[in-house]
Amino acid sequence: PVSGVSLAVQPPGAQVAEGDRLELACSVAAGTGPLSFSWHRQGLAAPLATGPRYELHTVRHQDGGRYHCTATDGSTTADSPPLWVTVLGEWDPPASGAPH
Numbered sequence: 001p002v003s004g005v006s007l008a009v010q011p012p013g014a015q016v017a018e019g020d021r022l023e024l025a026c027s028v029a030a031g032t033g034p035l036s037f038s039w040h041r042q043g044l045a046a047p048l049a050t051g052p053r054y055e056l057h058t059v060r061h062q063d064g065g066r067y068h069c070t071a072t073d074g075s076t077t078a079d080s081p082p083l084w085v086t087v088l089g090e091w092d093p094p095a096s097g098a099p100h
Contacts, residue, residue, distance in 0.1 A: 001076040004029025007069060007083045018089030022056040026069035026080060033073045042066040042082070061087050 010023040026037045038047040039054040042065055048054060056063055064087040069080045 002028055002031040002035065002071045002073050002078040005069065005071045005078045005080040007067070007080045009083060009085075014083055015086045015088055016059050018059055018061055018087055020059055022059050022063070022085065024054040024067060024069070024083070026052050026054075026071060028071050028078070031071065031073050035071055035073055037072075038070045040068055040070065059087055061089055063087055 005026065005028050008025040008027065011020075014022075016022045024039070026039075028035060035052075037050060037052050039049045040047055047070075048067075054067075054069070064085050066082045066084055068082045071078055071080075
């Protein structure tokens, strides 16, 4: 059975500036046979992608949220703990008097 699914993220801390790159990697502590991976974001029914890595080349504000990966060996499935991705950017309200 698949167990110990974990996520690694670049940049560390999962805080990424808008327009920068986000890389997620999924791994398992135990699992036999051919493993397949899928990527999920909270609120979306369809998987974002498949494969052990998920990369966003240009992060947008709406890419923030909770992500997890699911690993399966065909008979058992396990999810990673959720990872909260924070997108830092220019959408914060401007200070009064600041140009728009």
